[in-house]
Structure formats: structure tokens, C-alpha cells
Amino acid sequence: MNLRIGIIFGGRSVEHEVSIISALDAAKHIDRDKYDVVYIYISKEGVWYTGPWLKDLENYQDIEYLKKRSKEVVLARIDNEICLLSTKGIFNRVVDKIDIAFPIVHGEHVEDGVIAGVLDNLDIPYIGSKVLGAALGQDKVVLKQVLDHEGIPVVPYEYFYDSDYYLEEDEIIKRIEKMGYPVIVKPACLGSSIGIASASDRKSLKKAIEDAITYDAKIIVEKCVNNLMEVNISVKGNHELQETSVIEEVTSGHDILTYNDKYIGGKKKGLKASPSKGMVNASRRIPARISHKLEEQIEELGIKTFKTLNLSGVCRIDFLIDKENDKVYVNEPNTIPGSLSYYLWTKKGVTYEKLLDDLISLAIKEYKETSKKTTYFESNILANYNGIKGVKK
Numbered sequence: 001m002n003l004r005i006g007i008i009f010g011g012r013s014v015e016h017e018v019s020i021i022s023a024l025d026a027a028k029h030i031d032r033d034k035y036d037v038v039y040i041y042i043s044k045e046g047v048w049y050t051g052p053w054l055k056d057l058e059n060y061q062d063i064e065y066l067k068k069r070s071k072e073v074v075l076a077r078i079d080n081e082i083c084l085l086s087t088k089g090i091f092n093r094v095v096d097k098i099d100i101a102f103p104i105v106h107g108e109h110v111e112d113g114v115i116a117g118v119l120d121n122l123d124i125p126y127i128g129s130k131v132l133g134a135a136l137g138q139d140k141v142v143l144k145q146v147l148d149h150e151g152i153p154v155v156p157y158e159y160f161y162d163s164d165y166y167l168e169e170d171e172i173i174k175r176i177e178k179m180g181y182p183v184i185v186k187p188a189c190l191g192s193s194i195g196i197a198s199a200s201d202r203k204s205l206k207k208a209i210e211d212a213i214t215y216d217a218k219i220i221v222e223k224c225v226n227n228l229m230e231v232n233i234s235v236k237g238n239h240e241l242q243e244t245s246v247i248e249e250v251t252s253g254h255d256i257l258t259y260n261d262k263y264i265g266g267k268k269k270g271l272k273a274s275p276s277k278g279m280v281n282a283s284r285r286i287p288a289r290i291s292h293k294l295e296e297q298i299e300e301l302g303i304k305t306f307k308t309l310n311l312s313g314v315c316r317i318d319f320l321i322d323k324e325n326d327k328v329y330v331n332e333p334n335t336i337p338g339s340l341s342y343y344l345w346t347k348k349g350v351t352y353e354k355l356l357d358d359l360i361s362l363a364i365k366e367y368k369e370t371s372k373k374t375t376y377f378e379s380n381i382l383a384n385y386n387g388i389k390g391v392k393k
Contacts, residue, residue: 013107
């Protein structure tokens with residue numbers, strides 16, 4: 001009997017559509033001789049659905065009709081089986097079952113450890129980073145604080161909350177200007193380049209901050225790297241063993257890689273842009289045009305970052321290089337990267353199908369190892385509880 005893989009995607013995130021693209025593309029490459037796929041879609045309202053209509057990308061052009069054709073469900077563990085229960089009717093009928101979950105989600109409320117926490121609480125094996133690693137990877141401020149503490153180079157930055165900015169705008173602007181222009185303004189907990197903008201003077205800085213605040217309560221402002229080259233590497237594994245992909249050089253017609261660069265792609269005259277290939281649309285050069293020495297440094301920093309942040313599964317770690325002095329900075333990890341970074345592994349001879357198989361096998365192994373650890377005690381210290389008698393005052 002094939003293992004049943006529950007692919008979880010969507011969610012209450014501004015990267016909702018990006019998640020759909022990544023998930024459905026991955027589902028097409030799962031080895032159907034070994035695995036069956038169960039589609040689990042989370043709407044923008046946070047409602048979970050399953051059903052065969054969820055497997056085709058074109059069906060998402062009319063979300064309301066798609067939801068009517070699918071079944072509302074909740075995850076539950078019943079008699080040691082992982083079930084999808086219908087939320088309609090008097091009885092919670094079992095609609096489907098899975099053996100392992102595969103969250104392919106992006107952004108807040110999903111990729112940031114929320115889904116991982118739900119699955120951990122239900123004792124469901126799943127592919128990807130646990131709660132801590134997912135949360136660290138999502139918050140760009142805490143991320144930099146942790147990396148800096150471990151001696152991993154990050155660019156100079158300032159951060160603040162929207163409430164602070166409303167009260168101390170001038171003071172915050174002055175702190176940022178001490179770093180010197182140009183700077184990059186980012187919502188601290190989003191991905192896919194959403195809400196990100198560069199600023200070269202006070203006017204554009206204020207505009208970028210005002211825009212970023214519409215997406216997140218915490219904002220980070222980073223010093224731009226001179227003579228910039230952006231490179232990425234993918235790392236897969238866990239705390240015990242890590243493997244690195246080839247390194248890509250990212251190119252863009254903009255100061256920063258935009259959402260359109262990543263997911264919409266260029267549009268030729270007379271043609272509609274297609275979002276169906278996710279991060280594969282982004283302009284890149286593989287392998288990156290860097291020295292062997294830099295290549296080794298990026299591989300080492302990629303593995304160190306992966307382990308420091310307690311990551312698992314597959315991630316993509318983005319780097320910034322000052323080409324003038326070959327100075328390398330870790331920009332950020334993508335704990336569930338767009339397209340799962342499969343294109344970086346195919347260049348190393350690992351097919352998308354093999355990558356997915358490796359991730360599933362790794363998750364099963366990790367779950368078995370974790371199950372051996374003590375997570376609770378059989379004894380009940382409250383069995384002889386006598387109220388407050390005997391308690392010292």
C-alpha cells in the first residue's frame with residue numbers, strides 16, 4: 001500500500017497564491033508508484049478543505065466555486081490514524097486519511113511555525129522544520145540577532161515597531177540615516193519580496209516605511225551592500241547531516257528581486273505572463289560566477305546557518321556579496337522555499353522526484369527518532385492531590 005502524503009498549502013498569508021503554485025507543482029512530481037497525494041487547502045479565512053478539485057491550478061481562478069466543490073475538514077488523530085474529518089453534519093465523518101503531512105506554505109500564520117505546532121500537537125509526522133526553526137526563519141530581526149550571536153555575518157540594520165514609529169518617527173529616521181543611504185526597508189516577517197522597497201533619501205525612506213507598515217507591525221531597515229551580487233544555495237537534511245546544492249546567481253532588472261521577478265515573470269509583447277512555475281521564473285545564472293574560495297565559504301556558511309537555526313527538510317539560504325572585497329553576508333533563509341528550490345538540485349543530478357523522496361524519507365526517520373524521546377511521564381503527580389493541604393505558605 002502506498003504511503004499517503006497530505007500536502008498542506010494556502011493559508012492566511014499574503015503569500016497564499018505562491019503557496020498554491022509551489023504545492024501543486026510539487027504534487028505533480030511525487031512518485032505515484034510509492035505515494036498517494038491528498039490535497040489539503042487552507043483558505044484565506046483559515047478554513048481547511050480537501051478533495052480532487054484542489055489538484056488543478058486553473059480551478060483556483062474561482063475560489064468560491066472551488067470551495068463549494070471541496071469538503072471542509074479538520075485534522076484529527078483517531079485510533080492512531082491521521083484523519084480528515086468532515087465539519088458538516090451532525091457526525092464528524094472521516095473523509096480521508098494520511099500517513100504524513102507535507103506543508104508547502106509560505107509566510108505568516110503558516111510557514112512561521114504555526115502549522116508545525118498544529119502537527120506536533122497532534123503527533124503527526126511532517127516534512128520540514130519544527131516550530132523553533134520555522135519561527136526563527138520567518139522573523140528577519142530575531143534571525144539576524146541569532147546569526148550575529150553565532151558569528152555569522154549579517155548586514156548592518158535597524159528595526160522598530162509601527163507603534164514606536166508613530167511616537168518617535170524623527171528619532172528612528174535619524175538612527176537609520178546614521179547607517180547611510182541607500183537602504184532596504186522590509187516587513188520583518190514576510191517573504192516573497194512583498195512590501196520590500198529601497199530608499200535613497202528621507203522622502204523615499206518614509207514612503208517605504210509607510211508601505212511596509214501596512215503588512216507588518218515590525219519593520220527592519222538594512223544597509224544596502226555596495227557592488228552587490230546576490231547568490232543563493234539550498235541545503236537539505238537535519239541537525240545530523242546536511243547537503244548543499246549548486247549555487248545560483250540571482251539577476252533582476254530592479255534594485256532588489258521583486259515579487260513579479262519571482263512569481264509573475266517577464267511579459268513579452270502580446271503574451272500574458274504565467275505564474276505557474278513559481279521561483280523558476282526568476283532570472284538566474286547557474287552556477288554563480290564566483291571563485292572557488294567564495295563557493296566554499298558560502299557552502300560552509302549555508303550549513304552553519306542551517307544548523308544554527310535548527311532547520312530541517314529543504315531550505316534556500318540567500319546571500320549578499322560585496323564584489324569589491326568579496327565580503328559575504330547571510331541575508332535570510334527560506335524555510336519552505338518557492339518551488340522547494342528543486343532547480344538548484346537538478347543541476348547537481350538530483351531530480352525533483354528524488355528530492356521529494358529524500359525529504360519524505362528524512363521526515364519519517366526524524367519522526368521515529370523523536371518518538372524515542374521522553375515527552376511526558378506515565379505517572380500522574382496529581383493522583384494524590386489533596387487540595388492546598390500540605391502546601392507551604
